[in-house]
Amino acid sequence: MARQSGIIPLKGTIGNITFYKTKAGHLAREKGGVDASRIATDPAFVRTRENGAEFGRAGKAGKLLRTAFRALLLNIGDSYMSSRLTREMVKVIQADETNVRGQRNVIDGEAELLKGFEFNSNARLGGTLYAPFTTAIDRAAGTLIVDIPSFVPINMVAAPTGATHFKVLAAGAEIDFEAETFINGGAASAELPIDATATAVMALTVNVTDNTTKPLFLALGVEFYQQVNGALYSLKNGAFNALALVDISGIPAAPNP
Structure with missing residues (x-):
C-alpha cells in the first residue's frame, strides 16, 4: 500500500x-491474492471458506442489531462502530459449542459477550455517566429496566464543552437472528440542565414480548444539548453522545424433560 x-x-x-x-x-x-474460484473449491482453503461464512454471518447479525437500535444510533458519531460490532459478533459466533466450524451462529453462541459494547468509542458511557444504575431483564413480563437513583448532574455527568442540558435514554430490543426481525422500544428522561440540582429517581422501562425465547438487549445512553435562545440543539451532531449495551439475556435454557 x-x-x-x-x-x-x-x-x-x-x-x-x-x-x-x-x-x-x-x-x-x-x-x-488468490483467484476467487480457487478459494471457493480448493480443499486447501476450507478454513478460509469456514471463516468467511462465519464472518458474513457476524456482519449480518451486527447489522440487524444496529437496525434495532437505529433511533439512538442516528445521534451517535462513530464511523468505525459497525466494523467494531462485527468483530465482537465474530467472538459471539466462535463461542458456539454446538455446531461445527463454518456453521456456528449467533443463536448458539454467547450473546452475553456483547455486554459492555460501546457504540461510540469516542464517548464511552463509563466515562460520561458516573451515576450508579442497576438493570433487570424480566422475560416473563417482557420488560427491560434501568433504575437510576437521584444524582447531581454537575458532579455525575462528564459533559463536553458547550453542553447545557442532557438526557438519559434506555432502549431495548428482542431480536430474532434467524428470521432477521426484531421488536424494540425505548424510554427517556426529560432534557435536564447540567447544574447542581438533583435529578428525580429514574425508572426507565422498555416492553417487549412476554415470555419470549429470543435474545434480549438493553442499552443505556446519554445525549447532550446546547440551549440557545430558549431552544435546545443536539451538540455537535452527536459526537459526544454515549450509548452502550448494559445488559443482555441470550437464549434461555430449555426446560428439563
Whole structure:
C-alpha cells in the first residue's frame, strides 16, 4: 500500500494498480491474492471458506442489531462502530459449542459477550455517566429496566464543552437472528440542565414480548444539548453522545424433560 501524491488523485484500476480513497487519504496498492474460484473449491482453503461464512454471518447479525437500535444510533458519531460490532459478533459466533466450524451462529453462541459494547468509542458511557444504575431483564413480563437513583448532574455527568442540558435514554430490543426481525422500544428522561440540582429517581422501562425465547438487549445512553435562545440543539451532531449495551439475556435454557 502506497500513498498517492500529486495534484489530481486517482480512483479505479490501471493495470495491476488500484487507486482508492480512505480516511487516511488517497492510496494505491497492487492487485494480488488468490483467484476467487480457487478459494471457493480448493480443499486447501476450507478454513478460509469456514471463516468467511462465519464472518458474513457476524456482519449480518451486527447489522440487524444496529437496525434495532437505529433511533439512538442516528445521534451517535462513530464511523468505525459497525466494523467494531462485527468483530465482537465474530467472538459471539466462535463461542458456539454446538455446531461445527463454518456453521456456528449467533443463536448458539454467547450473546452475553456483547455486554459492555460501546457504540461510540469516542464517548464511552463509563466515562460520561458516573451515576450508579442497576438493570433487570424480566422475560416473563417482557420488560427491560434501568433504575437510576437521584444524582447531581454537575458532579455525575462528564459533559463536553458547550453542553447545557442532557438526557438519559434506555432502549431495548428482542431480536430474532434467524428470521432477521426484531421488536424494540425505548424510554427517556426529560432534557435536564447540567447544574447542581438533583435529578428525580429514574425508572426507565422498555416492553417487549412476554415470555419470549429470543435474545434480549438493553442499552443505556446519554445525549447532550446546547440551549440557545430558549431552544435546545443536539451538540455537535452527536459526537459526544454515549450509548452502550448494559445488559443482555441470550437464549434461555430449555426446560428439563
